[in-house]
Amino acid sequence: MTNIIKKAIADDVFVPYFQPIVCMEERTCVGCETLIRWDRPVPGITSTEQLIAEAVDHGIIFQLTEIMMEKTASILGAVKSKLPSDFYISINVTPSCILDVQFEDACSKFIRHFEDENIKLVVELTEQYPLLVTDKTLSLLNRIKKLGVHIALDDFGMGYNGYDYLRCIPVDIIKIDKTFVHHIHDDNISKYIIDSISSLADKLDMRVIAEGVENERDAFYLYGKGISYMQGYYFSRALCGNEFIDWWLK
Template identity: 40%
Template sequence: MNSYHIDKYLVITPELISRAIENQEFTPYFQPIFCSVSGRLTGCEVLLRWLHPKIGIISPEIFIPIAESSNLVVPLTSLLMKKTENIFKYVNHLIPDNFHIGINVNSDNILDPEFEQQCVQMLEQLGKEKIKLILELSERKKLQDTNEVHTIVDKLQKHNVLFALDDFGVEYSTFHYLQDYSVDFIKLDKSFIQQCESNKISEAIVDSIAMLAKRLHIKVVAEGIETIEQAKAMKNKGIEYLQGYLFSPPVSGDVFIHKWILSTEKRSN
């Protein structure tokens, strides 16, 4: 995809995205993740939003495919990481220990010569002992299975960078990744969660993935939790982490800090 018509007045093109990067129009939004047992905040997924000066928020579903086909993912991710770092560094003393920060990446990011240093810098700025940086491997643009990629992944893991497989189970290649890479988390696709109550096949798939993850010592995050019943079902299946609109939609940095970091600190006191 090289362009997308928002309306008759605005067409999203690579040139428009590139200009928006220069103008700092992209910003991180954060969706909290919770422990299924204790209910405590354990981390967040960082999601990119385009705050267009004329039409407001543009969904990543529109601009990410264009960015991926135009070699613009690297500068977008770089901007996202820097802004995320700036948001959290002033409140890192309030962040719960082992706080997970998940960022979506693909092969372009992994192969970027500056990416390793960006990850190291983020960990150093926010505290290596305080946060866990999790790189969520996207299915949209599959990770290349080459010696170079394996070498870079090994280097990142030596810096204590963790890896997650996003939208797990939707594509066959996610299972292939389990054979080729040492991953720390599986993010169970929301389609399985939402069909679990009414579809026995979906429920069996969730049960099988939970059992597989347990045998491989991999933690599971259930995405797309929308009801209390879904949250209880995932907890009963031994799935450790929950994420979804039941708890919160993705929110701006200011809202996330005030609602989930500062308020948690007040409650703990």
């Protein structure tokens, strides 16, 4: 599988797609999440989750992540003057990416593409791949924070480490997992969890983003609970570069 993925990299198969992040209060796109896709079949790979897992297991996840960062910077950098100030671009990273000796430099290069426009880089950590919080990890996270990188916790509430991360890691953004969002109208527990996350984020002065918002009813319910930032099919699916730029300009 390593050779298959490496060949796909050499063949320039992998491309970034962008899912808009919307502020309900202003009804504007304030950022996007970069998601990896491929424009030709990759033998044996049937899903993004499988691709990431294989890349992690075979030690090539940083190479994939760096490619996504470079392509994202190239695509969105070409229209950066049209993006609003404080627009932010999220990149998903695994612990092995963070600990790679080239990660800090990759963040620095990405930021330099956009620094004139004050566009932010957000690094998303997911509980699917737990991060061992050590002095080395914290030192690196604090260094990239000084570069201007923001840190988000993705899929919050789905694992065992989320609240411990809030205590130990310099987090800026909490992303509520779509599982809770999908059940807010038929499951009181999901409602209470969303309420508690929103309240906690407010006390910690962190931004909350709700994932997986698929209809108007959910969007307005979340907005009524004080959650202004959302992403999901109600606003837009993930779009290739040209589609995202066209969507934004409209």
